[in-house]
Amino acid sequence: MKKYTDTGKKDTRSGFGAGMTVLGRTNPNVVALCADLIGSLKIQEFIDENPERFFQVGIAEANMMGMAAGLTIGGKIPFTGTFANFSTGRVYDQIRQSIAYSGKNVKICASHAGLTLGEDGATHQILEDIGLMKMLPGMTVINPCDYNQTKAATIAIAEYEGPVYLRFGRPTVANFTPEDQKFEIGKALLLNEGTDVTIIATGHLVWEALIAAEALEAKGISAEVINIHTIKPLDEEAILKSVAKTGCVVTAEEHNYYGGLGESVARVLVKNQPAPQEFVATNDTFGESGTPAQLMEKYGLNNKAIEKAVEKVLKRK
Amino acid sequence: MSNIQQLNDLATQVRRDILRMVHKVNSGHPGGSLGCTEFFVALYNEIMELKDEFDMDGIGEDLFFLSNGHISPVFYSVLARRGYFPVKELDTFRMIDSRLQGHPTTHEGLPGIRVASGSLGQGMSVAIGAALAKKLNKDNHVIYSLHGDGELQEGQNWEAIMYAAAYKVDNYIATVDYNGQQIDGATDDVLPMGDLRVKFEAFGWDVMEIEEGNNIEAVIAGMKEARTRTGKGKPVCVLLHTVMGNGVDFMMYTHAWHGKAPNDEQLEKALAQNPETLGDY
Numbered sequence: 150m151k152k153y154t155d156t157g158k159k160d161t162r163s164g165f166g167a168g169m170t171v172l173g174r175t176n177p178n179v180v181a182l183c184a185d186l187i188g189s190l191k192i193q194e195f196i197d198e199n200p201e202r203f204f205q206v207g208i209a210e211a212n213m214m215g216m217a218a219g220l221t222i223g224g225k226i227p228f229t230g231t232f233a234n235f236s237t238g239r240v241y242d243q244i245r246q247s248i249a250y251s252g253k254n255v256k257i258c259a260s261h262a263g264l265t266l267g268e269d270g271a272t273h274q275i276l277e278d279i280g281l282m283k284m285l286p287g288m289t290v291i292n293p294c295d296y297n298q299t300k301a302a303t304i305a306i307a308e309y310e311g312p313v314y315l316r317f318g319r320p321t322v323a324n325f326t327p328e329d330q331k332f333e334i335g336k337a338l339l340l341n342e343g344t345d346v347t348i349i350a351t352g353h354l355v356w357e358a359l360i361a362a363e364a365l366e367a368k369g370i371s372a373e374v375i376n377i378h379t380i381k382p383l384d385e386e387a388i389l390k391s392v393a394k395t396g397c398v399v400t401a402e403e404h405n406y407y408g409g410l411g412e413s414v415a416r417v418l419v420k421n422q423p424a425p426q427e428f429v430a431t432n433d434t435f436g437e438s439g440t441p442a443q444l445m446e447k448y449g450l451n452n453k454a455i456e457k458a459v460e461k462v463l464k465r466k
Numbered sequence: 467m468s469n470i471q472q473l474n475d476l477a478t479q480v481r482r483d484i485l486r487m488v489h490k491v492n493s494g495h496p497g498g499s500l501g502c503t504e505f506f507v508a509l510y511n512e513i514m515e516l517k518d519e520f521d522m523d524g525i526g527e528d529l530f531f532l533s534n535g536h537i538s539p540v541f542y543s544v545l546a547r548r549g550y551f552p553v554k555e556l557d558t559f560r561m562i563d564s565r566l567q568g569h570p571t572t573h574e575g576l577p578g579i580r581v582a583s584g585s586l587g588q589g590m591s592v593a594i595g596a597a598l599a600k601k602l603n604k605d606n607h608v609i610y611s612l613h614g615d616g617e618l619q620e621g622q623n624w625e626a627i628m629y630a631a632a633y634k635v636d637n638y639i640a641t642v643d644y645n646g647q648q649i650d651g652a653t654d655d656v657l658p659m660g661d662l663r664v665k666f667e668a669f670g671w672d673v674m675e676i677e678e679g680n681n682i683e684a685v686i687a688g689m690k691e692a693r694t695r696t697g698k699g700k701p702v703c704v705l706l707h708t709v710m711g712n713g714v715d716f717m718m719y720t721h722a723w724h725g726k727a728p729n730d731e732q733l734e735k736a737l738a739q740n741p742e743t744l745g746d747y
Contacts, residue, residue: 180602204598204633212591212625219531219595222580223603224523227595242585243622247592251572251582 150366151341153325153359159296161317161353162260166191167296168303169228173199176226176307182217183230184210189319190230190260210235214243218253226254226307232266233259233316234275237282248312249285256306257282258315262292263403264431264448265353265441266319274436280408282314283381289334290381292316292402292410294355296324298378301332309334318403320441322353337384339391343373346459347391350401351377351410354429357445358401360452365459372459380410385417392418397466398426399458403450406430425465427458473682475743476547477507481713482746483543485736487559488727494560494568497723498614499540501645501680501708505612506544508685513693515607520550520577528607529596531581533589534614534643535569536725541578542566546747550578553747587620589613590640594630597638608696609638616648619657624669630701631670639692641704644679647721662705672700679708714739 172179173195181195182204196203206213210231217227229236236259237244248255264274283290291306291313293299299317306313340355341362350358355376362372373391377384392398398418400411411428418424431448445451480503488494510516514528532541539559546553551565558564565574569584581592593611600607617623630638642662650656659665666673672695676688688704695702710724711717714736717728728736 201602206629207625207632209625209629211588211622212594212629215588215591215622215626216595216598216629218581219592219597220599222523222529222592222596223525223599223605225599225602243588243591246582246585247588253581 150362153340155323155325157324158321159324160319160321161293161296161299162189162319163191164293164296164299165258165260165303165315165317166194168300169195170198171304172307173202178224178226179228179307180204180220180225181228181230182206182213184208184213184235186231189232190258192230210240211243214240215247217255218247218251221253221255226256228256228258230258230260232273233262233278234273237278238275241281245285249288252287253312254310256313256315258303260317261319262316263318264436264444264450265403267441267444268438270438271435276405276431276436277408278316279380279402279404279410283408283413287312288381289313289379290316291334291379292352293378294352294376295322295326297326297328297330298332301330302378305332305334316352318353323356325356335379335382335384337387338376338378339373339387340376341372341374343371343395345371345395346463347373347375347395347398348401348455348459349375349377349388349398349410349414351380352403354401354403354450357452358455361455361459364452364456370459370463377410380413383413383417388414388417389421392422392424397424397462399429399455399462400426401429401455404430405433407433425462427462429454429458470683473507473511476511477503477682478740479742479744480507480540480543480547481740482737482742483556484539485714485728485733485740486746487539487556489733490557491560492727494539494727495536495725496539496727497647497710497717497721498534498537498643498645500714500717501710501712502537502540502612502643503713504680504682504685505641505706505708506540508682508689509610510544510548512686513689514610522580524580525603525605526607529580529609531589531593531596531609531611532570533583533611534586534617535583538566538568538570541570545578547744551576556747586614586617587622590623590626593638593640594626594635597635600637608693611640613640613642614648615642615644615646615659615662616653616656618642618659618662627666627669627671634699635701636697636699639696639702639704641706643708644705645708645710647710647724649721649724651721666703670700671703672698673703673705675705675707677707679706680712
């Protein structure tokens with residue numbers, strides 16, 4: 150199987166911050182808004198270099214979303230920054246009416262997604278955000294897998310006209326994709342070719358999927374691994390092509406299985422070529438306090454959970 | 467424009483448009499629309515600096531945002547009669563395949579609309595964003611917005627009010643349609659909001675009042691004064707005292723016509739009080 154090397158664990162939010170720094174230097178229309186979480190979103194460098202293009206809105210996310218919509222009128226490209234919970238559920242109607250329905254070119258950038266923000270616990274651990282955002286007509290939903298990809302995605306969405314939800318996280322995770330990759334919205338990445346099962350993963354579970362694939366290979370199981378960084382629009386062609394070959398699927402994401410990537414994949418399969426599928430996702434539950442590793446273990450989101458799901462789905466072929 | 471007689475004639479015609487639009491589809495919001503007719507006529511014909519052609523970015527002109535989107539009939543009529551789209555299109559209000567949705571939206575590409583509104587309390591934030599974009603673009607024009615008084619019960623407004631004062635968004639004039647009514651009754655009965663003037667001032671706004679919000683000369687004078695107050699470090703709030711349902715005697719001084727259309731007989735009576743001036747659509 151193809152080898153991927155972790156060049157050193159990094160947090161994806163820092164990838165976002167690095168992307169913002171690049172945008173600050175290259176695109177004069179990019180502006181940033183933040184709801185009292187500059188440090189958490191890692192955008193201090195953007196602010197230092199472009200103070201006139203940064204808006205500190207305070208703990209007032211609804212106002213932030215509306216202001217972002219207004220800033221597009223006049224040609225600005227606003228990037229909003231707060232935790233995923235406060236970027237989606239708290240401001241759903243503001244996003245729905247002032248941004249999505251109004252077709253505004255706002256980039257909603259959400260850190261601390263999922264369980265792995267850790268010790269803060271369930272009030273902050275949103276596991277429903279992908280579902281909320283993908284249901285909005287016209288919304289693009291992106292969940293990159295590591296630091297380098299988050300940086301590349303941040304830069305890429307500035308070039309794209311339309312509302313985008315960009316999801317990333319707090320913990321340090323393996324950084325294994327190329328440093329200066331070109332990020333194509335909506336284009337799945339085939340990381341490993343295989344013949345027995347397709348593992349479709351998003352976010353930092355892509356790395357877990359690669360570890361699982363290696364372990365499976367040792368057991369004589371050939372796993373194809375696809376990195377779906379864009380959940381909407383979904384690269385249906387890549388999914389169908391792979392499943393036509395392998396005949397079964399495991400999806401993996403740090404999200405409730407209701408409304409997540411898994412359901413999007415299932416819809417594509419059911420409509421085109423039904424195949425057995427297992428879901429690595431949280432099981433309709435809230436999270437709790439703990440370390441990221443403990444939470445991924447307890448809620449079945451790590452490479453071992455993926456391995457188990459593969460063994461299960463193979464029996465259903 | 468224009469002399470006062472011409473503006474009053476336009477206001478009368480706009481009231482006819484509002485009544486006929488909501489009557490035809492037996493739905494819509496005539497009360498607040500009628501109450502704000504003079505404000506819209508004045509704003510779009512005497513106050514705002516506008517380009518001839520509509521474009522979304524609106525660089526080099528004043529912009530207006532309607533936050534209480536349910537009073538779309540008055541907005542549509544005034545936009546159409548200002549030349550943004552054919553007046554005849556008013557006949558499609560709230561009908562299938564129309565650009566004139568129940569609440570205003572950019573979704574169908576209607577010229578003159580820059581954001582969707584209807585779910586209340588969002589317009590001020592959008593207006594502030596647009597005002598900040600003007601500053602970044604060094605575009606020396608003004609942002610206007612209109613809000614229902616009842617709409618100020620939505621918390622997002624107070625986030626926006628706090629922001630605009632704190633960050634000196636002084637190229638912005640927010641007007642409150644101060645008619646004291648909302649769907650379930652008088653605002654003082656539903657959720658009393660206390661002294662709005664004092665509240666805005668406490669947040670750091672420059673507040674002025676237009677006592678006769680249904681007198682076009684008073685509205686013009688007041689909004690001109692509001693404009694002179696821009697650029698001085700504070701956002702400007704205009705409390706516009708209006709009568710909901712103004713211009714139709716049986717619709718005035720009540721919340722009953724907030725979201726109710728007149729029947730045939732009521733329409734006839736209402737139109738008789740507002741004789742045709744510029745020609746019906």
